[in-house]
Amino acid sequence: MSGNTLRVLIRGVPMLLATLGALLLVTFTLSSLSPIDPALQLIGDHASASTYIQVRHELGLDASWSRQLGRYLVAVAHGDLGVSRSTGQPVRDDLERVFPATIELATLALALGGVGGIALALLSVRYPNALVDGFVRVISLAGNSIPVFWLGLIALLVFYARLHWVGGTGRLSDAFEYTIEMKSGFVLLDAWRSSVPGALADAVAHLILPVLILASYALGNVTRLTRSALKGEAGKEYVTLARAKGAGRTRVLLWHMAPNVSGFALTVLALTYANLLEGAVLIETVFARPGIGRYLTTALFDADMPAILGATLLIGACFVVINGLTDLAVKLADPRIE
């Protein structure tokens, strides 16, 4: 690692802390403005007034807003994200359980969608107005406009219920689900490590559909934006010059145009990845998979403040880290960017 890279990384740390602090403050404020009463959410409508008062006190809701915030910040500084009110478990344990599932899903989807999207964008620019270009336009439009929950249900109906080609919901079949120890939380890794015959294949069978559907979203996004960027380069003088010097279309595309949009493509990939990490909630719901998106959404409905703050903090940290790393990668890939 060069000294320059190290300096950039170190400079990012205060930025990370400041961003997370601001994020906490905003989330805490918005949550406390919510009309949802977390105590009533927990105990329901029939409980007695004395239970209500006791639960409000236990949740710290009878303290002033600033005191609640202060208590929370002190606890977070000690690495304690509190106990989720709706699952009854430490938020840290909950996040350690659900987050690897999301990382696994999002990373596989990005790998497929990102590579496929860039390849399709290159093909579409190399063969403009050909069949492949039309195909790419349809794919990118579909990836951006078809709701993933609908696509998920239809895919389950066809490939799982009718054709029996893939596994159904959850991360594993019931035969494996409660026998394999989920040490790392990554189902592929845990199934492989377990050495239980058939477990890995079962995990793959359950991952195929959600990964493909999320990948189609990623693919649509990456293809559309990369294709536009490449098209923008196509009319520039350096392209004309390269062609005039006798370079072939493919050579111009890969050796001249592609490096010029690589920084942009990296940014698109990073943003898509960040969106996949927190935006997989619909897929997680339809496929009944654990994940940070569904965890956060359910926590929001339950006004489960510690879970909301913990999950937001984690997602926020991911955004900041991914953005920081992308900036670094873009600088390394494109020396024109300061």
Added chain:
Amino acid sequence: MNPPNVFVTAQSLDDIVSLDPAEGFELSSQQTFTAVYQRLIQPDRDQPARLDPSLAARWTAGDHVLTFDLRENAVFSSGNPVRPEDVIYSLSRAVKLNRAPAFILNQLGWTAANVDASLVKDDPHRVEIHWTAELGTALVLNILTSPVASIVDERVVAAHALDSDAGNRWLKIHSAGSGPFKIRRYIPREALVLDANPSSPAGAPRINTLILKNVPDAGTRRLLVEVGDVDMARDLGPDQIAALGASRSVKLLEFPSATIHYLLFNTANRDNPALANPALWEAARWLIDYRGIAEKLLRGQFLVHQAFLAEGFPGALDDTPYHLDVARAKQILVRAGLANVHIRLSVFNQPPFGDIAQSLQATFAQAGISLDILPAEASEVYSQVRSRSEEAVWLYWIPDYFDANSTAGAFAFDPADGTKTLAWRAGWHIPGLSALTRAAALESDPQTRISIYRNIQTEVQRSSPYVIALQARTGIVVRSGVQGYFQGVDADMAYYDRVSK
């Protein structure tokens, strides 16, 4: 397909707050308590008005005291014997923890300060339960059938106590009971895995493993049961059930549910004086399209029911004197001089409440009453009702235990001691009806109790700020080979022990 000794259900488990019987008060938790714990006595599953001995072999009643002889040789899933100490610990712990369902036991006059003195061990197999409240033996027995009165294994729970939590943190996700199942593993929001407890005094279940899977999406639940990856799917919408109608591999089981849906006018809201006018209440009774909602709008999920005791409860009125009659409602309003009535109607922002509210809005408008629908999250609606700030609200009611008093004590009871019952929330001051409800609670003769409750229901049905309209039905889809599942009318009455496939 799952092995024949493993039964898998697809349902939403997102509601579970706790699997500690002293704390859990949600539908999925309550249903689990019936599988995992036993109480001293429990309603008979076929005739719930009859009480069956459960962990108690027999009981005798005295003046404000019940003496229970525990079943000989009864053991918890841990192998520990069931002792009077366990009964005393369980009931006392529930009162002292003071979580959501504690108010059920508080009705006996029990507080954290006096509960220990109310529970007395007579000998190694006998325990006395005393109460101070003015309640008859019949009602006290029914209160003791509620899930909060489940008996936990004191030795196991106390061994897991941290600080002063009485084992609450541990029991949220573990079990220490004597029911036909025990919790193997609970992964919040993912699955609840139960193993058979062959030594249960209730008898060993027919299956070895019961897996309740959290499948939040109803469309996915339908596919899973259709393919056969789960044996049962709960909470399917009418469209999903209709779509499965042609399939031979599944069948629909239908059970009445004790959930009652009703409209409440908040007469304590002085900003809108029309709300306290009995003519408005009467007109509203003729302005609901009961049949249209039950049979067309929400087909198959509801029955028309116009009394506060759900069908299936002893003494429930089953007559339905009201139907949509706009002309009649108009006459009532004109006679009372009620014109240009505007009412804000609070409803939960989830199905089916929006559909019901829109139907009300349309029919009330025909009689010149304008309803502004205010959809809100459930706890926000509860908050409005508790502070009596709403004008009108569409709510549902689920009894807390299998006794008419659970519901009558809410709808028709506004005691002078300031207890904030549903009647208080509606601002409905009813000394006469409250006295009648108290008399019914004290009465020990079942027939006399039933007769009093019938009178109270008739009065509430005729003139009250509630318009009781619908009773829910539970539709459950199972694979065609599934036998033995039964669900009773009350929330906790889900019986998996005789299930086979």
